[in-house]
Amino acid sequence: MSTAQPAQPAAPLPALLRWPGYLAWAFLTLVALAVLTVRAGQWQQGLLLYAIACLASLLVLVWYAVAVLLPRNGSRRGAIALRALPALPGALLLVSAMAARDVPPIHDITTDREDPPRFEAVLEARGPGANSLAIDPEVQAQQAKAYPDLDTLYSNAPYAKTFARAEAIARDLGWEILRSDANAGFIEAVDTTAIMGFKDDVVIRVRSDEGGSLVDLRSASRVGVSDLGANAARIRAFAERFRDGA
DSSP states (O other): OOOOOOOOOOOOOOOOHHHHHHHHHHHHHHHHOOOHHHHHOOOHHHHHHHHHHHHHHHHHHHHHHHHHGGGGGGGHHHHHHHGGGGHHHHHHHHHHHHHTTTTTSSEEEEESSOOOOOOTTTTTHHHSSOOOOOOHHHHHHHEEEEEOOOOOOOSSOOOOHHHHHHHHHHTTTTOOOEEEETTEEEEEEEEEETTTEEEEEEOOOEEEEEEEEEEEEEEEEOOOOOOTHHHHHHHHHHHHHHHOOO
């Protein structure tokens, strides 16, 4: 009478498949540290560390992807996949950033390139080291090419109703209102980005027009060269909600 043979324990992964997993955890920790560094105000150092950690995570993920495809690792694929998991967040963050590489290296976007709304209330908060808010014709030309859809918003509603709606949308989007002056027709706000905690400034200008009201926006990053399309996306989010109720 035959007896069942006990299952053989799985062979341990070789060092070349084990150590990258430990590195993946280290790089994931560095990503978190980089975010904390940026949020602490050291954004240049933090972004450099962030880029290095994300790139290293992508390399680890590629290494494990190749390992999974090798026939000799057929019985180890589950274990290899588990080792690769810590590298996934950093790799995805890097791919996401690379997807925005086609946007121009600008950080000040408006719906009125001829006469952009002017900031007042946020100037002190921006500080002396912030990006300049001077109107740059070259930047305006790059914006016109990259974001031709951004234009003045029009509403059939009277001025007072349009102003109130514009402020309500800004609040619904989570922007911190710093100034709301219905007499002057300006709303100024700050929007804080989710991961890095960057503070971008927004000004909304509302004007009366024959038969309705005109609304223009300007969104500008305080630091950095390229906003990776964040300011245009912010204006589009506002415009979408505004048009839904215009």
